[in-house]
Amino acid sequence: MTDLTHFDSEGHSRMVNVGHKPVTERTATAEGFVTAHPETITRMAGGGTAKGNVLEVARLAGIMAAKKTADLIPLCHPLGLDSVEIEFSFTSPDELRIVATASLTAKTGVEMEALTAVSIAALTVYDMCKSIDKAMTIGPIRLLSKTGGKSGSWSAPS
Amino acid sequence: MTDLTHFDSEGHSRMVNVGHKPVTERTATAEGFVTAHPETITRMAGGGTAKGNVLEVARLAGIMAAKKTADLIPLCHPLGLDSVEIEFSFTSPDELRIVATASLTAKTGVEMEALTAVSIAALTVYDMCKSIDKAMTIGPIRLLSKTGGKSGSWSAPS
Amino acid sequence: MTDLTHFDSEGHSRMVNVGHKPVTERTATAEGFVTAHPETITRMAGGGTAKGNVLEVARLAGIMAAKKTADLIPLCHPLGLDSVEIEFSFTSPDELRIVATASLTAKTGVEMEALTAVSIAALTVYDMCKSIDKAMTIGPIRLLSKTGGKSGSWSAPS
């Protein structure tokens, strides 16, 4: 079976040595969904004009979480970040879509940063709305695409 | 429309005042799933004997993340924690189930701690296995149940 | 000269022992100002309708920073928080006022949490607007009032 890079030949966890990898431009885009009662979705969507902007709080939480990725994911390399952007859209009457894009010029990729941004943005939406709708669900969350690095570009199968 | 507790009457975000809420025992249980290629699932399941234990790394990441919840979710109250436990099971050849339970004796609930533990454990599984399977998806993540507090017990609709 | 409580009799810094202090309700309110070019102030004030809400970003930054106070101020006790609220008002054509109130039921006060919330909210306003106005100044920042604890209530001299 294929070995996982985060373990050495004896199965011990490690932070993989990226010392000899070239510095390249890298981007990653991830998406996630929050499924909620249509009234909850309506409440989120009214952010710009109504009492309190759920999505702007979630956006900031996601951006700030991207900066904490290496603190959260045990074997992630600590990275700088060139950019993080998070967009929200309403894809059905009971569904919010979250898309995060992160970029960096470095030796390792930013997939985990984009996925972490989406996940914490979704959890923040849950936190902001749980007083009216505890049955919300989060997911699916997945990587949509990445560019840069030795393995080059990758896109999720559609 | 119902107002969200995290905003005041003018729509400004705030950390809700829980000063006069009673201190009670509280628990919360959340679940989440990681869908992956069956070979990836086999690799995860072999943790005890094969080269490296993906799930034990994810379990620790989830427990440690539960302790960071108030740092990640902007309007969460900073809380102690009495316990955090995370269990994994394989619910189909291509699916890992993650269940986290957190408990606390305090003025506010631990729903976000349980959901955060599940989310970061799932992201860590993704990170550990992404070198062999980038197409994994995370979710649905949801609250299964909570006890304690003014609103009492709640269970997810089945 | 009066000794400072954060040093022992030999002048060594310490986290003061509060083990025998009673747990009481405590609140603290702090204020701060940002002085800026009137056009910058106009830009901040237009947050609800124009392109991007500077004050809502600053509000969240201040609330989140209050939770990090013990991590920032070396000899502060780590505390929970019952509430944090931050309000903004425009007190002259070139001046933004920031008021933060924090509360807690504990052995020590929340003055530093309120002051930290104001300070980081002000720094965030600076960061958000510095591309158009680097000459903004922050201050004066001061404690307005506190309640609870052995020393009881205190209000800033007017």
Next chain:
Amino acid sequence: MTDLTHFDSEGHSRMVNVGHKPVTERTATAEGFVTAHPETITRMAGGGTAKGNVLEVARLAGIMAAKKTADLIPLCHPLGLDSVEIEFSFTSPDELRIVATASLTAKTGVEMEALTAVSIAALTVYDMCKSIDKAMTIGPIRLLSKTGGKSGSWSAPS
């Protein structure tokens, strides 16, 4: 009205993309003041010989806070730092001046790091002395100068 770089064309907050900016040497210097009762200032000034060195605690707090800037200011890029220095002087019988200089070789500037160092150093002075003087005020805090980057050198108007 000029757009703020931290928002996109729809007014959504973002971490600005600096991926294509050149890496240059950058420095920033910020200043701030703490106004206190003359006896409190005398107590601070006696640090080298008397019981406990307020300013050395504040200096370390400021340096450590500079390293946390991206964790505190929501849309700041995570940065390394080449140096941070903080100097104190007594500019009148009731006034302490704090000057922080930070430098870095990177794609974005270190203004926020210098301002954060000054702010947290000032808050720490407040915390260390608040048992004898709660009426201290902090400010004005401002950027004195910066060098490097596309916009080049900037100095505060005198």
Next chain:
Amino acid sequence: MTDLTHFDSEGHSRMVNVGHKPVTERTATAEGFVTAHPETITRMAGGGTAKGNVLEVARLAGIMAAKKTADLIPLCHPLGLDSVEIEFSFTSPDELRIVATASLTAKTGVEMEALTAVSIAALTVYDMCKSIDKAMTIGPIRLLSKTGGKSGSWSAPS
């Protein structure tokens, strides 16, 4: 063989449930040593008068680290702290002794907080002096005593 409390009956790591443990006063004292070249020790000892106070920097680092214990030690409960004190003494011409005492009124003990304070203070001494003496060694570090909790008082064998 005795089971370790941090693992469940299947060997999975967990944060032990302390929900039903009584809240009691607890203290812990730990010690550690740094062995260095006598000239390095002389340099440390001259802190009060010479150029820079190594021990005061180390003391603050140790106190601040005690507050981060639950962030560093994966299965530690997040705790408040009632006090932390660190004392230094020179026990031979080539040896610095560090003693840290932490206290708390809670459901779990503060042994790890005291040990973490000693360890990080020692590492900071190393960092401050490594430009003149890289061969310093740290240790032995051990728990000297604890009080409070179900297991009551314990003292290290002499």
Next chain:
Amino acid sequence: MTDLTHFDSEGHSRMVNVGHKPVTERTATAEGFVTAHPETITRMAGGGTAKGNVLEVARLAGIMAAKKTADLIPLCHPLGLDSVEIEFSFTSPDELRIVATASLTAKTGVEMEALTAVSIAALTVYDMCKSIDKAMTIGPIRLLSKTGGKSGSWSAPS
């Protein structure tokens, strides 16, 4: 007496300016020991098959702590990391040896990262086993070797 680089000519602490130092490949290796009752050591050594893997928890704690070094050691520069690895071996019936190696391509060395990884791994071993053996001792911890940088290679005297 030689001046310490972490202080300026007036004895004020500072983060040393490394702006003009060249970026080079750097590695550091540190070691540490935990002395415990032979039954405790037997319990640690059984990790792969028995109930719970103490060393794998400690390994992750050490790796994650290496990433927090600049947050723990006041005057350390914030650094990325190219790799961190931690190995354990049993060097006598009552002794565990911990060796950590960190590497980086940067302006400053990674000695403190390697030493911090060893220290926190050792503290985690203590935490995991303290329910059966409070008398464990940690140390000696020391730097074994470093490469890169102006001062070049260094090895501990044997």
